Amino acid sequence: MATHTPESRKARGSGADIIQVARRAGVSPATVSRVTNGRSTVARHLAKRVWQAIEELGYTPNPQARALVSGRSRVLGLLISEITNPFFPELMQSFEDVAGEHDFEVMIGSTNYNRERARIFIRRLVQRRVEGVAVMTFRAESHFLDELIAENIPLVTIDVSANAARSLVLEVDYAQGIDEAVQHLARLGHRRIGFASGPMPHLTNLRRKDAFLRSVKQIGLAEQDAPLFVGDHTFEGGTQAALHFLGLDPHPTAIVCSNDMMAVGVLRVMAERGIRVPQEMSVIGFDDIHLAEFVNPPLTTVRMSRQDLARAAYKGLEQLWTENPAGTRGPIRVATSLVVRQSTDSPGA
Amino acid sequence: MATHTPESRKARGSGADIIQVARRAGVSPATVSRVTNGRSTVARHLAKRVWQAIEELGYTPNPQARALVSGRSRVLGLLISEITNPFFPELMQSFEDVAGEHDFEVMIGSTNYNRERARIFIRRLVQRRVEGVAVMTFRAESHFLDELIAENIPLVTIDVSANAARSLVLEVDYAQGIDEAVQHLARLGHRRIGFASGPMPHLTNLRRKDAFLRSVKQIGLAEQDAPLFVGDHTFEGGTQAALHFLGLDPHPTAIVCSNDMMAVGVLRVMAERGIRVPQEMSVIGFDDIHLAEFVNPPLTTVRMSRQDLARAAYKGLEQLWTENPAGTRGPIRVATSLVVRQSTDSPGA
DNA sequence: AATATGCGGGAAATCGATTTCTGACTTTTC
DNA sequence: GAAAAGTCAGAAATCGATTTCCCGCATATT
Incomplete structure (x- = not known):
């Protein structure tokens, strides 16, 4: 007070x-x-x-005077899941940069997967009269967004549609990067590859998993040679996945993870068990967070560019503003691609 | 456009x-x-x-109308160094939370140690009529701030004074945590302890180094048993420090780092050289970034609470607003303390 | 040459609140 | 019981821009 x-x-x-x-x-x-x-x-x-x-x-x-008469606040909202996942700060910065180029400020809120936090933040967005919101949470809880939808605020989401008139979905091309990853492993000679998935209600994880299954089928692996484990996208989820896969007989010679934090968890377990990466086990992550370069060994991972994602989100909002009625409301695609570092090699190298 | x-x-x-x-x-x-x-x-x-x-x-x-007539935008600025250092996103969130409780929004900018970026961001702050700025950059480049000072905008900084009327310095009590760290090592039996410092123009690094030197003197180490290395607060700086210390004969049995990223670099070198941590080498970081828990082994480190820091920064701004003339303009202190994990043990354990 | 058209720029209305001024009415005070 | 003081709520001014309306002048049209 x-x-x-x-x-x-x-x-x-x-x-x-x-x-x-x-x-x-x-x-x-x-x-x-x-x-x-x-x-x-x-x-x-x-x-x-x-x-x-x-x-x-x-x-x-004076921006306040300007906003008052023009009815445009020149403020955008950005909703992310958890600030401690390094993917998001990087995305955040990219989004602020794009927004800044167009004279917008950004209000940032991280839900931390907490319903109440999200509600409070969204309330603040509405009160501040934001002109649009980028919902970068990879989570299907669209009822979060009801208040925004009721206010008719333009909304850009990832993977999952907000089911509102003034909204738009960014389509991340997971298949592209995951295909590269699987083929990379196949080329190295792996014939048994595990997939550590994130939690399944997330549509994004379903997409990643499906892309993986399609890829392994394409390189001719049988179903039992592509075992799945559903974890929770955290470090601990990664350790659980690793333990699960090591318990299989025979166990996979490579593990593809649904995000980098899980991959880091996998690396930890391998280190503790004295299993050398990449010689005895190859590991691939997803996201290419900053940290991926600094773990031991540096992580081969599928990169989703934050710049691309941020630009796509902004572009989406722009489309919603111009309200192009007949318009080129085609889907906005975001690419992914493999970054090869040192956590992958031929089995038994 | x-x-x-x-x-x-x-x-x-x-x-x-x-x-x-x-x-x-x-x-x-x-x-x-x-x-x-x-x-x-x-x-x-x-x-x-x-x-x-x-x-x-x-x-x-309508906040714009309200801001217009009251002359108060209810927006604050937060300036950080680099978004990729996980310390900052966490600080950011804490600051936004405190600000939000008092109905302020926060404009966040990361300089990435880039003069031009900082200039542009500060320009935006002024244009948006922020009511105060928290400068959490640990860097002495106060000429960044000239534009803010010229506008008479309240300013809270860390360690280094902005040298302006409406400004205030937060004093981080580095000595406390570093004392705990050194005594922890002494208790474990270490008699030769290296210190990997960050770059020296930063006042904060000077403070950390001085605290270290005072602590080792206090436990009775000779100067040559407390070697220093000046790196650059990054992962690479840490690897350089590690190589430097390993090159000494005899080399230290423990390394205290000026921040966690350097400590992670040290851990990497040890892993590559097959030197077991903590059995053959103890490592202590500073900051307690999220990542510290996830490296191998989990890092013993000195924690500076982001909540405390964020609250202190907000409180500082509050003091500047009320402009308490005779007031309790006493220094605002932020505590630090040791978090013991698994990267420290007795030498040769 | 007379009228129609276009264009540039000033006066004034407007956006949505807060705040000052003012008057009606109530309560105290001697 | 009359004058002084104190409350409370409405009318109107204000914040600092943008935008509409309109007028005067220059150019185009027949």
Whole structure:
């Protein structure tokens, strides 16, 4: 319950307003506005005087006033699952960069898989009048979004549709990267490959798993040579998966994981058991988080570019704004691709 | 250069304004404002009618209008060094949580040690009229901040003073945690302890190093038994430090690092050389990033609580707002403490 | 040459709140 | 019981932009 002193209002620095600029340039405020927004044309010599006055006074338009009259806050929302998964901070930064290029600010909220946190954050988004929200949570809990939908706020999601008029789904091409991963393993000579999946209600995990199954079939593996384990996308989930696969007889010579954190868990178990990676066991992750480079050995993984994802999300919002009715509302695709590091090699190398 | 359709303005959902609320409650807008802000007293039965109208219409005050007239944007800035260091996302979330409790939004920018990025971000902060900025960069480049200082925006920094009227320094008590770390090692029997420092122009690293030197002196180590290496706070810096210390004869039996990323680099070198941690080499980090739990072995490290730091930063801004002239402008301290995991043991255990 | 058209720029309305001013009414005070 | 003081709520000013409306002047049209 902080309260400011009333003086704080006028204590601000240079803060020139549009009227002062207009006076200095010898024009009306309307003309200054026309110049800064470049909508309507203004005579050369007047525009020049206006720019000069702006320069001299260090004027920047008050965004609150601007937002008030235009009805556009120039603020976007970004919803992520958990800040401790390094994938998200990187995505966050990319999204802020794209948004910033277009003069938007971003409100960021991480749900931490906590319903109440999400609710509170979404309430804040609505109150701040955001112009659009990128829901980057890989989770199907669209009832989270009901309040946003009710307010008719444009919504971009991953994999799973928000089922609302002003919304749009980004389609991540998991198959592409996972195909590369499986073929990479096949080329190295692996004939028994485990897949450590994330939790199944997530549509994204279903997609990743299906892509894996299709790939192994394509290289001619029998079903029992491509065992699955369903974990929970965390480090611990990875350790459980590793223990499960090691318990099989014969056990797989390679493990593909549904995300990097699980892969790191797998690496840990191997290290504890004295099983050398990649000589005795190959491991592949998914996401290419920063950490993937720093574990031992550096992780071969499927990269989903955060820049691409962030740009795609922004582009999606743009499409929703222009509301292109007949428009090119084609799906927006995000590519994935394999990054080979040192956690994969031929079995028994 | 996105442009919206003009329709987007009225396309918004329920959006009731204060006049509609006033009408419905049969009072004037001024009274509604008085009720929502609770400044002045309003007769019981009127207030009740107002709240009911607010409820029924789903009214939330337009923050832009509110900001415009009050001169307060209710937005704060948070400047961090690099988003890929997991310490910062966690700090970020904590700061957003504290800010959110007080109805502030947070604009986040990471410099990535890039002057131009920082400049652009700070420009955005000024343009958005933030009411205060937390500079959590551990870096002494205060000329970054000149624009903020010129605008007289309240500033909270870590370790290094911004040298401005409306600013305040958080003092992290490095000595406390590092003392614990060194004494922990001494108790385990280590008599030769290396310190891998971060780059020296950073005041924070100077502080950490000094704390280390004081601690080892206190447990009675000679100078040559507490060798230093100056790296750069990254994974690679850690690998360099490790190689340096291993090259000494005799080499230290324990390495204390100025941050966790360096410690992870040290662990990597040990793993590659087949030197077992903690049996043959003890390693201690600093920060307690999320990752510290997941490396092999889990890292003993000095924890600086992000919650504490975030709360301290917010509290600092609060102090600057109230501008307590004679006030309790005492330093705001942030504690550190040792978290013992599995990367430390007796030498030769 | 007379009228129609276009265009640039100023005056004023507007966005949605907060806050100051003011007047009606109630409560205290001597 | 009359004057002074205190409450409470409405009317109106205000914040700082954008945008609509309109007028005057220059150019195009017949």
